[in-house]
Amino acid sequence: xxxxxxxxxxxxxxxxxxxxxxxxxxxxxxxxxxxxxxxxxxxxxxxxxxxxxxxxxxxxxxxxxxxxxxxxxxxxxxxxxxxxxxxxxxxxxxxxxxxxxxxxxxxxxxxxxxxxxxxxxxxxxxxxxxxxxxxxxxxxxxxxxxxxxxxxxxxxxxxxxxxxxxxxxxxxxxxxxxxxxxxxxxxxxxxxxxxxxxxxxxxxxxxxxxxxxxxxxxxxxxxxxxxxxxxxxxxxxxxxxxxxxxxxxxxxxxxxxxxxxxxxxxxxxxxxxxxxxxxxxxx
Amino acid sequence: xxxxxxxxxxxxxxxxxxxxxxxxxxxxxxxxxxxxxxxxxxxxxxxxxxxxxxxxxxxxxxxxxxxxxxxxxxxxxxxxxxxxxxxxxxxxxxxxxxxxxxxxxxxxxxxxxxxxxxxxxxxxxxxxxxxxxxxxxxxxxxxxxxxxxxxxxxxxxxxxxxxxxxxxxxxxxxxxxxxxxxxxxxxxxxxxxxxxxxxxxxxxxxxxxxxxxxxxxxxxxxxxxxxxxxxxxxxxxxxxxxxxxxxxxxxxxxxxxxxxxxxxxxxxxxxxxxxxxxxxx
Amino acid sequence: xxxxxxxxxxxxxxxxxxxxxxxxxxxxxxxxxxxxxxxxxxxxxxxxxxxxxxxxxxxxxxxxxxxxxxxxxxxxxxxxxxxxxxxxxxxxxxxxxxxxxxxxxxxxxxxxxxxxxxxxxxxxxxxxxxxxxxxxxxxxxxxxxxxxxxxxxxxxxxxxxxxxxxxxxxxxxxxxxxxxxxxxxxxxxxxxxxxxxxxxxxxxxxxxxxxxxxxxxxxxxxxxxxxxxxxxxxxxxxxxxxxxxxxxxxxxxxxxxxxxxxxxxxxx
Numbered sequence: 146x147x148x149x150x151x152x153x154x155x156x157x158x159x160x161x162x163x164x165x166x167x168x169x170x171x172x173x174x175x176x177x178x179x180x181x182x183x184x185x186x187x188x189x190x191x192x193x194x195x196x197x198x199x200x201x202x203x204x205x206x207x208x209x210x211x212x213x214x215x216x217x218x219x220x221x222x223x224x225x226x227x228x229x230x231x232x233x234x235x236x237x238x239x240x241x242x243x244x245x246x247x248x249x250x251x252x253x254x255x256x257x258x259x260x261x262x263x264x265x266x267x268x269x270x271x272x273x274x275x276x277x278x279x280x281x282x283x284x285x286x287x288x289x290x291x292x293x294x295x296x297x298x299x300x301x302x303x304x305x306x307x308x309x310x311x312x313x314x315x316x317x318x319x320x321x322x323x324x325x326x327x328x329x330x331x332x333x334x335x336x337x338x339x340x341x342x343x344x345x346x347x348x349x350x351x352x353x354x355x356x357x358x359x360x361x362x363x364x365x366x367x368x369x370x371x372x373x374x375x376x377x378x379x380x381x382x383x384x385x386x387x388x389x390x391x392x393x394x395x396x397x398x399x400x401x402x403x404x405x406x407x408x409x410x411x412x413x414x415x416x417x418x419x420x421x422x423x424x425x426x427x428x
Numbered sequence: 429x430x431x432x433x434x435x436x437x438x439x440x441x442x443x444x445x446x447x448x449x450x451x452x453x454x455x456x457x458x459x460x461x462x463x464x465x466x467x468x469x470x471x472x473x474x475x476x477x478x479x480x481x482x483x484x485x486x487x488x489x490x491x492x493x494x495x496x497x498x499x500x501x502x503x504x505x506x507x508x509x510x511x512x513x514x515x516x517x518x519x520x521x522x523x524x525x526x527x528x529x530x531x532x533x534x535x536x537x538x539x540x541x542x543x544x545x546x547x548x549x550x551x552x553x554x555x556x557x558x559x560x561x562x563x564x565x566x567x568x569x570x571x572x573x574x575x576x577x578x579x580x581x582x583x584x585x586x587x588x589x590x591x592x593x594x595x596x597x598x599x600x601x602x603x604x605x606x607x608x609x610x611x612x613x614x615x616x617x618x619x620x621x622x623x624x625x626x627x628x629x630x631x632x633x634x635x636x637x638x639x640x641x642x643x644x645x646x647x648x649x650x651x652x653x654x655x656x657x658x659x660x661x662x663x664x665x666x667x668x669x670x671x672x673x674x675x676x677x678x679x680x681x682x683x684x685x686x687x688x689x690x691x692x693x694x695x696x697x698x699x700x701x702x703x704x705x706x707x708x709x
Numbered sequence: 710x711x712x713x714x715x716x717x718x719x720x721x722x723x724x725x726x727x728x729x730x731x732x733x734x735x736x737x738x739x740x741x742x743x744x745x746x747x748x749x750x751x752x753x754x755x756x757x758x759x760x761x762x763x764x765x766x767x768x769x770x771x772x773x774x775x776x777x778x779x780x781x782x783x784x785x786x787x788x789x790x791x792x793x794x795x796x797x798x799x800x801x802x803x804x805x806x807x808x809x810x811x812x813x814x815x816x817x818x819x820x821x822x823x824x825x826x827x828x829x830x831x832x833x834x835x836x837x838x839x840x841x842x843x844x845x846x847x848x849x850x851x852x853x854x855x856x857x858x859x860x861x862x863x864x865x866x867x868x869x870x871x872x873x874x875x876x877x878x879x880x881x882x883x884x885x886x887x888x889x890x891x892x893x894x895x896x897x898x899x900x901x902x903x904x905x906x907x908x909x910x911x912x913x914x915x916x917x918x919x920x921x922x923x924x925x926x927x928x929x930x931x932x933x934x935x936x937x938x939x940x941x942x943x944x945x946x947x948x949x950x951x952x953x954x955x956x957x958x959x960x961x962x963x964x965x966x967x968x969x970x971x972x973x974x975x976x977x
Contacts, residue, residue, distance in 0.1 A: 259934060264946075304934070401701060522886070
């Protein structure tokens, strides 16, 4: 679905007079590939380059070196620009700054309008998209009266209405409270499982990636770890070094193991930890 | 007895069709030197509550007392109050405006009417308290990373030398290490200076490790108020109002149900670890 | 304080007027305003009043909402009337110190007052019964002919609707920044004009930065959703005239004819 080949992105820093101060490599030789239908998570601390990377998947940024392919199309190839943006939809961090319409349903219709979809079909798409994120009850509401989680779901509906194959979510939960975070993650998972849409979730909340098919961890523009959540979470100390954490149970299990209890790491859920401890007790 | 709220009610958008109660009969006692976690989901009234404590919002009925005096009485010096009860808003870095960090931190003490020397001294101290590096003092605040900006913004309030420091979601939007750093910083401030701290959060896990007391707000009312272990004992009710106890609380409950002889009220990672290790000894 | 300014004071209810195409309402409002300046006699005002009253009745908007808009111009209304009352030359009726009240003055003050009240009522009725985005859609469609002379009609209406979407957000933000600076001892309310102007810096700088950040984010979000200007764009809610819209046009025309005939030509 998405493939990058030695992707490098550099930007030039300038001082107040416009003189070049230096060059920052925000993304550094990233090779990654995402298969259709996967649920992928990209982790990294603030400033690790994960958002810059994400913007390449939607042709909002273009590589300085290397290549990005979305569904076989090179993003550098201007001819496919609109196809790429339609196929790989994007959700951003700030719920307020990505809603254009003054009424929920009109915002959801914004993408299809831009694509030139006939009026009747826009209505069909808006209906089904709002249902998919369970926001159909709010279709006539003003976005200003919604909670953060609801606003993000409206944004997701706006992307689904464009019938994408893949949705890239750039820290969609960073500004939400726990309720809102749950709503958004639940919606993302449902889209992945029910509609088969590829999801790329960028986040630093570890709890959100436990169910991902694959996790990439970024630092200083590079991918420094990749694997299943189980593989990644088994390296608690390495993650801490990268300014990240692990879910509290994983950490508890890790601490117990360090204190000498023979626990099989990593432990990702509460049930797993209780099971482990029970097994230990019976021995 | 520093802050006392006496049957405070607040109606939002009074006199309009949108009127709705934001605070309902809130009575609280915030003694000097406590480290308090104030928890509630968005719209629970916690932000409105803290704005009552430094007089930014006036209660519709009821009183707010600071050191025994009603702050909404005519002639009460609110400006002086706001220096004593420092309030750090959510995303405080969005309020930075000066050309360099140091000047920005001086803004508060200058408004207090302090002489320039004294204001600068306090600003310097505050920046040191938040662990801000000297080399960035004269940089534009807009060139800093998110975590650094937030430190400058917190220093901006600390520089007024408040007796009570209220922080609204100070970790919002930061990465895990950034969150840990800021929380560590706040906890250190409490230990070193002994000032009262009210930490507003919606993350129980963040709060449980540090605070002595938790106040849970729900639909404008104080739902629970007590030590963390007392509050988390109500984990089922907390779930119902959209909040959850820390993961370890659940682990301990489940272990207890599975027949382990552990204290099910452990709320921090450290406590949980020690309890489990004790059982296996 | 800032929250009191309400733009787009749409009153949600069901009515014939609400259902009308925004273009009809825009044209009607324009026609009504023009008619007020055509009227030359008392009969004309009666006709205008009856037309307006009928529209208000049909709109199901409680009159107190309509008169709320009047509060804002009350001062202007009084001022206009006083000026006209005292400063119109003609036969003096009463003399108060140096000022004369003339017959013509009374007549003119009365006419201006009525005009202003009708004008505000008429345009309030339009904004009360039309959602702001419907209004921009209507304007875009009515101004379409200007595209031929290279007026960027689509862009202007897009800008208007984005502004309408973000004004409440920026209001809230202003309130928040103000409070945050007040928590740091800022004072926005006292001092001389100069100090007060200077005290706005801590409010305006963060507000501008935030507005630019939002604009940047929004541009990115729009681009990522395939926005590329008005070219080749379809509409989710295209404006299509229904039969009641044609009836409304006929009613407006009839009203204009009545005004011209009775308010201007006959009984001069």
